Amino acid sequence: MEPRILVLDGNQRASLAAVRSLGSKGLWVTAAETTTTSLAGQSRFAKESVVYPDPCSSPRLFFETILNVIQDLGITFLLPITETTTYIILQYRNELPDQVTLPFPAIDSIEQLANKNRLFEIASAHRVPIPETVFCQNANEGLASLSGIKTYPIVLKPFKSKVLLGDAVLSTRVLIAYSPTEARELLQAHSFFNYPFTIQSFVKGTGQGVFALFKHGSPVCYFSHRRLREKPPTGGVSVLSESAPLNQQLKESAERLLLSAKWHGVAMVEFRVAEDGTGYLMEVNPRFWGSLQLAIDSGVDFPWWLFLVCTDQPLPELEWKYARVRWILGDLDRLFIILKSPSSVYSVSAKLREILRFCLPGLRTRHEVNRWGDLGPFWFELKQYLHALRS
Numbered sequence: 001m002e003p004r005i006l007v008l009d010g011n012q013r014a015s016l017a018a019v020r021s022l023g024s025k026g027l028w029v030t031a032a033e034t035t036t037t038s039l040a041g042q043s044r045f046a047k048e049s050v051v052y053p054d055p056c057s058s059p060r061l062f063f064e065t066i067l068n069v070i071q072d073l074g075i076t077f078l079l080p081i082t083e084t085t086t087y088i089i090l091q092y093r094n095e096l097p098d099q100v101t102l103p104f105p106a107i108d109s110i111e112q113l114a115n116k117n118r119l120f121e122i123a124s125a126h127r128v129p130i131p132e133t134v135f136c137q138n139a140n141e142g143l144a145s146l147s148g149i150k151t152y153p154i155v156l157k158p159f160k161s162k163v164l165l166g167d168a169v170l171s172t173r174v175l176i177a178y179s180p181t182e183a184r185e186l187l188q189a190h191s192f193f194n195y196p197f198t199i200q201s202f203v204k205g206t207g208q209g210v211f212a213l214f215k216h217g218s219p220v221c222y223f224s225h226r227r228l229r230e231k232p233p234t235g236g237v238s239v240l241s242e243s244a245p246l247n248q249q250l251k252e253s254a255e256r257l258l259l260s261a262k263w264h265g266v267a268m269v270e271f272r273v274a275e276d277g278t279g280y281l282m283e284v285n286p287r288f289w290g291s292l293q294l295a296i297d298s299g300v301d302f303p304w305w306l307f308l309v310c311t312d313q314p315l316p317e318l319e320w321k322y323a324r325v326r327w328i329l330g331d332l333d334r335l336f337i338i339l340k341s342p343s344s345v346y347s348v349s350a351k352l353r354e355i356l357r358f359c360l361p362g363l364r365t366r367h368e369v370n371r372w373g374d375l376g377p378f379w380f381e382l383k384q385y386l387h388a389l390r391s
Contacts, residue, residue: 006075016043153178156198209268211223212269223243288303324365
């Protein structure tokens with residue numbers, strides 16, 4: 001049977017990277033989204049564009065639509081990209097046809113890493129540094145724990161970023177409280193604190209990640225990058241990044257966690273590296289990441305290798321090389337934020353320097369979305385961007 005790959009979450013840049021990677025290898029691949037057209041669906045490598053219902057508001061209907069698409073198009077490999085679609089597909093994975101490969105391990109392995117409360121317990125047992133942590137089952141336990149916390153700020157971290165409730169998906173977020181009063185207000189204001197969460201000390205430092213591919217509990221390859229610019233500038237989505245040597249301490253910590261879970265597939269292990277060099281575990285995401293194209297350009301073609309691993313095919317030799325990738329419209333947004341900031345935050349000279357840096361990204365910089373051999377996604381993204389500016 002000819003492999004047929006369905007990539008979900010077509011408006012994600014990681015989905016575009018996956019479609020380009022797999023399609024360029026001659027594989028039949030297509031993209032799906034809640035919209036009739038999507039970023040990845042505009043790629044010349046996408047054979048079709050598939051539409052499905054909003055998974056957040058109608059998770060079951062979304063899954064049933066995917067089942068119909070699998071049958072109609074003869075899909076053999078299903079690749080969700082975001083946490084929402086991933087967790088819904090995993091919830092109903094037993095209903096998938098036998099011919100469909102889903103590149104994830106057993107649900108217990110996923111829960112060990114995706115459930116942050118469980119993850120931090122496992123990390124502590126495997127000597128992986130974690131912030132000072134208080135485990136809470138609900139808001140009442142969290143409120144009672146505040147009396148024993150003396151140092152602020154603190155981080156309130158839900159056990160999952162997406163909680164599947166049956167007929168809907170509850171989105172959560174990590175919150176920072178700078179005082180006991182603010183902590184109490186946050187715990188009482190957000191319904192997602194009715195579910196398990198942790199209270200952690202705030203770690204001053206820089207965010208770093210280890211990206212990995214495992215095959216049935218054994219490591220296949222790793223990758224690491226350095227964020228050069230983010231949107232917003234204070235920290236957020238990477239808009240300019242470059243490949244970087246692996247931090248050995250972080251790699252060893254990530255490997256201990258993934259080995260303990262008998263991991264299979266890709267994973268993104270995030271750390272915050274303190275001033276003394278200690279890498280504290282933040283979370284593990286069992287999915288592709290936003291800057292996936294950078295890894296591919298660096299010779300670590302995760303989508304292609306994931307497909308080979310999951311279909312028991314031999315792997316090519318890894319040829320790592322330096323790369324730098326820029327998401328130009330995200331970088332433009334970042335520049336707008338800086339230019340609109342008050343002079344107390346960015347002086348006139350600082351703003352002029354940022355304009356110069358934007359205009360001169362470096363000769364070795366490649367663009368993430370706009371690529372000469374596949375310009376459809378960039379024109380699509382640009383039209384969406386201009387429409388948002390006008391509205």
